[in-house]
Amino acid sequence: MGGAWPEVVILGGGFAGLAAARVLERARIPYLLVDARNHHLFQPLLYQVATGFLEGPAIAYPLRALVRRGRVLLARARAVDLEGRRLLLEDGDVLPYRHLVVATGSLPSDLGVPGVGERALLLKTLGQALRVRHRLLMALERAAREGAPLSLVVVGGGPTGVELSGALAEFLRYALPRDFPEIPEARVVLLEAGPRLLPAFRPALSRYAERALAHLGVEVRLGAQVAAVEERGVRLASGEGLVGDLILWAVGVRGNPLPGLPADARGRVPTDPYLRLPGHPEVYVVGDLNGLGFPQLAPVALQQGAWAAGNLLRALRGQDPLPFRYRDRGQLAVIGRNRAVAELWGRGFAGFPAWLLWAFVHLRELVGFRNRLLVFLDWAYTYLFREPGVRVLPD
Ligand SMILES: Cc1cc2nc3c(=O)[nH]c(=O)nc-3n(C[C@H](O)[C@H](O)[C@H](O)COP(=O)(O)OP(=O)(O)OC[C@H]3O[C@@H](n4cnc5c(N)ncnc54)[C@H](O)[C@@H]3O)c2cc1C
Structure with a gap:
């Protein structure tokens, strides 16, 4: 070259x-x-692509369109x-x-747990998010055909696991009675090995997240360490087996x-x-x-x-470098359509104001005006009609 x-x-x-x-x-x-890859990916919203609330391209932006004076090599x-x-x-x-x-x-990271690479679904790339959505829709179709219950297991009680399980529960809440009345029962189980969800947040916000998830119908299991991912579910360190049609790995x-x-x-x-x-x-x-x-x-x-x-x-310019200083502006995690937890300026708050702040920050940080508009419209649609918009299975 x-x-x-x-x-x-x-x-x-x-x-x-x-x-x-x-x-x-x-x-x-x-x-x-x-x-x-030829695009920048806004990973914080991958879970919404996985659960049908957003289209994939809305959170990805071509790198060549972002670069003006530089050059791009794929x-x-x-x-x-x-x-x-x-x-x-x-x-x-x-x-x-x-x-x-x-x-x-x-x-x-599979943290050395056997079976993760072969059987669990990951969430890091656009392809993986679309795969989760595809597997979710296929699992619903199968359960509907068999008239069987459906069980979705999310592993990891950090922000990704909390956001993903909340979105899955909302998706099921909408899609089950309307599109899949044949399915007798569907559960979302969130497994966390530690004593509380969102360990990087203050304990009061962890408790809020637990209550908010329970309100959406998510079964939260704390102190539940996964020892293996098996053919039809997970095995906990305690020896207990849990059935899961899909295992979503959001651990680290x-x-x-x-x-x-x-x-x-x-x-x-x-x-x-x-x-x-x-x-x-x-x-x-x-x-x-x-x-x-x-x-x-x-x-x-x-x-x-x-x-x-x-x-x-x-x-x-021949000048000395400066040591990196991080300006910590806080952290946010969202739980469903109306609730979030926020820790900002040394204070914690939760509920609808935190959700509004979450939505504002994510729209602001998204790359590209077109993507901001697409995400805003999709969110407005979901908010008004409570319907996850993207439920089409490609051929
Ligand atoms: C599901 C999920 C949810 C998240 N939610 C949040 C959140 O709510 N808030 C938050 O602050 N953070 C969140 N994060 C974390 C956040 O996305 C990361 O901290 C951030 O993306 C790190 O930026 P980065 O530039 O280091 O790496 P990345 O953004 O991952 O970018 C790495 C780039 O390197 C490229 N690359 C890798 N290897 C090679 C190679 N060998 N050759 C060429 N190119 C290569 C990749 O294609 C990619 O474009 C989330 C992450 C995930 C996965």
């Missing part, structure tokens, strides 16, 4: 990579954005050659760099490091406080992959991406 490519390379067009690109755009520095990196300052691409090509920002994010993620980068036990890459790889000040590692110990959340990724690009600009 020739020297025509810019010397500043960003690997990964997620939250962190895109934030870095925006800083370089403003500074008019040419850069190359490399990603294995390619999967296979490894980093730190000494040679080259990215090795899966198709055999080699990409030299002078400065590299690595933002390859994270991957779902590990870093997605490239071979050639040093990584810790959780797959995250340790950096210095300036977000640079020790011994390689030309390489920045940001977002879910960064091993400084920040939570794997979108605001961290956005801030680290922009910060690393700022330090890169300082390096180009």
Whole structure:
């Protein structure tokens, strides 16, 4: 591959990579954005695609449409050659760099539980979200044909598990009486190994989330550690078996490091406080992959991406880098159509005001005006008619 490519390379067009690109755009520095897929994905709303409340393209945006002064290369990196300052691409090509920002994010982690890879459904990519929706609709059709009960098991009581199980319960609440009256009973079970849901939130908000989920009909089981995912359900560490037509794995993620980068036990890459790889000040590692110990959340990724690009600009000007400082603005999790929990400015609140705030923040953070409009219209439709709009099974 020739020297025509810019010397500043960003690997990964997620939250962190895109934030870095925006800083370089403003500074008019040419850069190359490399990603294995051609779109930026707004992962926080994947669960709504999985449950039919949103269309897939509404939360994805083509990278080429976002980049003005930089260039985009659709390619999967296979490894980093730190000494040679080259990215090795899966198709055999080699990409030299002078400065590299690595933002390859994270991957779902099976935590060593047998059967997860083969039998559980994951939620990290658009393809996986559409697969969940497809499997959900197929499971409903099968249960309707057999006149059998349906059981959906969500594993993991963090924000993703809470949001997903709430949305599944709302979906069933609408779809069962109207579309599938043949199904005698449907349950959504949320399993959490720890003593409470949403462990990163204050206990009062965890209790609120439990009550709100129970109100939607979700059976919350705390202290329920999954030991194996089996053919027709899960086996708990206590030995108890639970039937599940679908098992949705929302437990946790590990870093997605490239071979050639040093990584810790959780797959995250340790950096210095300036977000640079020790011994390689030309390489920045940001977002879910960064091993400084920040939570794997979108605001961290956005801030680290922009910060690393700022330090890169300082390096180009011969200035010293600045240590990363995270501005924690709080956290949010939504439970169904009207309720959410929020922890902001050191205060916790819940209910409809938190839900409004959640909706506002997500619409604001979505990339692209078209996507904001699509999501807003879909939400307005669901809100008014209580109907999850996307229930068509492709051929
Ligand atoms: C279901 C779900 C719900 C979530 N909900 C929330 C939430 O409500 N609030 C919140 O703050 N955070 C949430 N998160 C976490 C948030 O999405 C992540 O923290 C954030 O995406 C991390 O940004 P990133 O840029 O590090 O990685 P990502 O956004 O994952 O981007 C990584 C990019 O790197 C590319 N890539 C990876 N490997 C390669 C390779 N070898 N070659 C080329 N390209 C590669 C990928 O294609 C991708 O575009 C959620 C995550 C998930 C999965």
